[in-house]
Amino acid sequence: MGSYQLLIPQCTLLLGIFILALFEIVDRQFHHRQGWIIQTIALVLAFIQQLLLYRLPSSLFVIGGMILDGTTQIFSLCVLLLSILIQGNRHTEKYSSRSQTAILTLGVTFFALFAIQSNRIIFSVISILGMIWLAHGALASETKLKEQTNLIYSGIIRGIVFLVIGVTLCILCLNVFGESQMDEIQRVIVRGHIRQIPIFAIEVFILFLGALVLGTPPFEGLLGKARNHSSWSLSLGLTGIFAIVGTNIFVRWGLLVFTRPAIGVLELEPLTSWNILNVIRVIAVTGLVLTPLFAILNKNMRGSFLFFILNPFVQALFALSFGQREILGAAIAQVVVAVIIIGLLMSSIQALEFSPTSSLKEWVALGRRDMLACLSIILALSSAAGLTPFYGSLLLQKTLSINSSFGIVLLFNIVLSGFYVGRLLTLAFHRNAGESSESPITRVQKIWFAVQFILLIFMGIFWQPLYKYGAFSIRQFFGEV
Amino acid sequence: MNELIICIVFIPFIFLGGNKKAGEGPLWIPAALALGCVSYFVWQRSENPLWWGGVAAFLALTLSEVIEAKKLKPITAFASLFFAQSLISRDIGITIICIVMGDLFLNLETFLAGDLSEKNRAIHNICRSLFSLLPASFGVLLHLEGHYLILALALTIVLRLFAWPLPHWVSEKETESPYSYLLAAAIPSFALWHNQDFSSYPLWALVWMALAAVLSLGAQYSEVYIAMGLGVFCISPVHGLMAIALWPLLLHKSKVMYLVALFAGIGGVLISDFSIKALNENAVYAIEVLSAILLSRPFVSAKIIVRPWFVDAIDIALTALLLGLFIFVLPAQIPVVGLQGIIFAGVFLISVILGKVLYPKRKRFFEPINGFTGNLWPEIKDPIALLQERAGKQIDLSEGRRLRKFYDAIESESHLVWLLGLLGLALAWGLR
């Protein structure tokens, strides 16, 4: 097996970028329909190729810095799926006719795959830097001309900050371990003879970067204000892609490197004296409280949704922090569900033609004007909150069964998330809508909502296949059983 | 077979046989059906006259009503069926259910036959009749025994029997159709009472006489007599059965009232003699004298309607027939009257005669006292503030300036600076 087969999906995406650029160069103008089709084909093709790559042996480490095991595969598929959903929702988007947006979003997906599949920290850092700059570019391309400069400037600064921290981390790794390849770093730690203080510093950097990329409060994320005025699909979708990459950092750079399976039990134990699992738990706990709280306090719909879609990721992070095999698998599967949630949210909000500056006032009685879209949003948010019968509730049950005092924070998260969802649900059907205008939702859109909604419900009710898929993906952590 | 099954099965036949609008119909259909059903159950219980004796009295009562009114409404006939079944049932629970169903159909009769105010009353009567059955139901549910169960049954009987001090739910109809009242009051009272064994509880005979005496201040003579009959039943079931043979005489307020007064007096005599076993002599004397005086009042103040002699003769004949039947089938000893009985008889007789003489001049002393006429069910007009429907507290949909500034701050690059500072602090803490 050669290493180059792993790059097939990335190559497809690159090809897509080139074709789009070529069209613009040759035709001197961008045809919206053509560009959309090419981008969609590239993404779908990459998704299928990535899926077929799964038929390869699960433990595949390649010298040269690429990796494709269970978790990498599942995260890659999530990124591609989310990109397809973003692309699907951009079909009628006003700004989707710009070539820059198409190329830049495809670029974000391209770099995201590298960020996830890299075995070397420096490559992941560079990939994430590419993601930051390209994402800012894509978001800026959808805003007004006078704001674009500020957003680009913001993106550059954030990218540089990230690059500095990332490079510092790489230098530290090279100094301490003599390696920047993750599996090799773990072998060095296992051998021992390393001072704990530098390892401590490295762990802090990794967790900091992970939280920054994931965007869990108080680490508000690398995209910041850039999401405020762009389209719903890009702002929510890119947040989701960054969240997946951030989760991957916690899993790959954190858990896989600094823990190993304990002997005799199906859970992870720390390799260093400083228990990384506890620190991840503290970060997750902070996120569990602040994520729904900020969503509740923020009366701007864009802002509150951007906070709240991180809730399933934070719940997954909390579950991961216990390092137990059964919960680990469920947490990884939660990321798949989060992608579907974001997709449903994007499509339904888009259909309602909410403006980026909409507040809770515009939400009142929305359900009476357009019930299907409104309920789709509410059910997506319920799934994000972890309410039954959605998949998140299963993860919550399994996490609470661990018997940790931190469980109370999870219950607090449910209270806040439940209040958030309950408030939206109640206000949506609160008052009469007044004169009802014709619904802007087409039949195709309704069918699309229904499909996503049914998928979400099925994942919750018939959760066994998804759970098994998640469990299968983390086999590498515990070795072959 | 369950007593209720037959009743339920005949529901459609009753309605088919009757006219839906007027509630009346051919006489023979409901009468025949009711007779047939009752006869079947009587035949099943034929070994013990105590079980079918009540039914015989009920049939005599019904026959008297049919002869007098020349009609029997099918729904009333159906109610009668349930009441008859309650007489035969040996289980108090089943008895109560039969009474409930009987009440239901009596109220249905009122509803169908009346105007809007009567229809309202019919609906109100549902809960009033259920209220009367509550004590007995509690007794059954709590599986009470002995005095407690008898007390529960007695409470139910008092609520069903007496129209004073609380108004009876059929009392307004009594003057028009005493048959309905007797169906609702007399028959269920006997049905509930005759299942019990009072050999260990002799005091209850005196209790009934005292109750009848107290409540006679506002009650009618028929109510008083039925209560006395229940007291006699506590002494001897045989004598109690003979007491219910006078049910046909209670149907009409004619000169047959004097016969009822006679038998009431005999009942008082028996109870007074018997009560010496339960209480001391002086107490019995006091109670019987007072009771005799009070019990005479309703008989004195009863307004007698003059009717043709042959009409009364039918009632008397039916009563005589019943008495003869009971004497024939039941071995009854002629009781020996003691001093207490003689005293009661004397006081009662003197009170009645004196009362009749004094009544035209001193009506106020003999007329029934008015009972409670207000609304039994207090209507809560203004619900307490907590339970009112009212508008809720409005949610604040505006976002304050400070919150907006906070979000701006965390979205800007400057917050990364703060986070980097935190990172530095964390490293410094770890490296110390």
Place this chain on the structure above:
Amino acid sequence: MKFKTLVTSLGLVAISVAAFILATSSRAPWVVIGFLCFGGILFFDGYNQIPKRWMNIILFLLTYVLILDAVLEGTPEAFWRDFAGALFFTSLLFEQNALSWSGFGALRTTVTPALIFFMLILAQSIPALPPEVNYGLSVAALIISSYTELFCIFRENAAATVGSFMSALRVACSGLGCLFYCSVFLPEIARRAPFNLMYVGLPIFALLVSLGAVFLKHWRRRQTLFFCNWSLFIFWAALSGESFRFYAAIGALIAGVWTIMMADRDAANPENYRELYLKLSAWGVPGSFLFTIIIFALGPSSDELVRQGSAIWLLSFFIYWSGLGGFSFSTSKTPNKGALNGWHRRLAFVVTLLGASLIAGIRILPEIFSEVWAQGVMK
């Protein structure tokens, strides 16, 4: 509308058949009970509330799927999860079909009890909890599920939900959940002190609610509380441990759900005897299906506490019946609003009469049902 009704009916039948095929022999009767409840809701929906909107149909069928899934689950955690999901969708239907109201109160929406229910069942997952606390949480959750509608009773237009399919759905979900829990997952401590005090405690709670109902001005809001109490009655009957009372609880569930759908929502008309009979039957007065069930469920017991509980239940029901003391027909003629399907009302009338006549089988029906249940369930 006919197309939507057909789709809903086919969906219901398909789900039932699939569940029946997948169910083991011990769980098959539960599928049948679920079908009777949900099928009855759809069948007696004379106002066509469910087929009015596609979202109503979808959520109705999803709730049915969840409830059937709950009764087919093997572990208590999975059962509770599905049950909570069904309750959540029911609360969603309440909000979706509610008339407009003002203000916002977390205690005025049915979402709040659904969330509280979810919190309580999540708390049960904590392994450090002793079994007594665990059981207490279960009981609290079941009580919350019975009194879901209590939360929305004080807002304007709350009376519009009375007699609605959402109310029937709530009774069906909470009733099935209670029955299944008591039959399959009830711990042994439930029958021992101090938990056996619930045989009296639950009726006392219902009594307090019924006393509170006296203060409610509108009879429709009072009826909401009546059916909340009815759900608790089902739970109490199932909890008592006696088989005939358990069967009576099953009957109470079906009777309650059907009665809600069969009672009409117009003002009482003294000329329309059939509608008046159905309206009064919704209160469980003698001659109604509910009354028959009350008789069956309050049968004699050897347990002193159960006997006391029965007496308190009777008092509680009587307090509701006492509301009839203030009943009065309006003299003005009110036209019948809403086109009611004629055959629906006739069938409802016949079913209620038949249900009332079941009282005749007070001695033989429990034995017959026990035989049927024993053949359907593997012990």
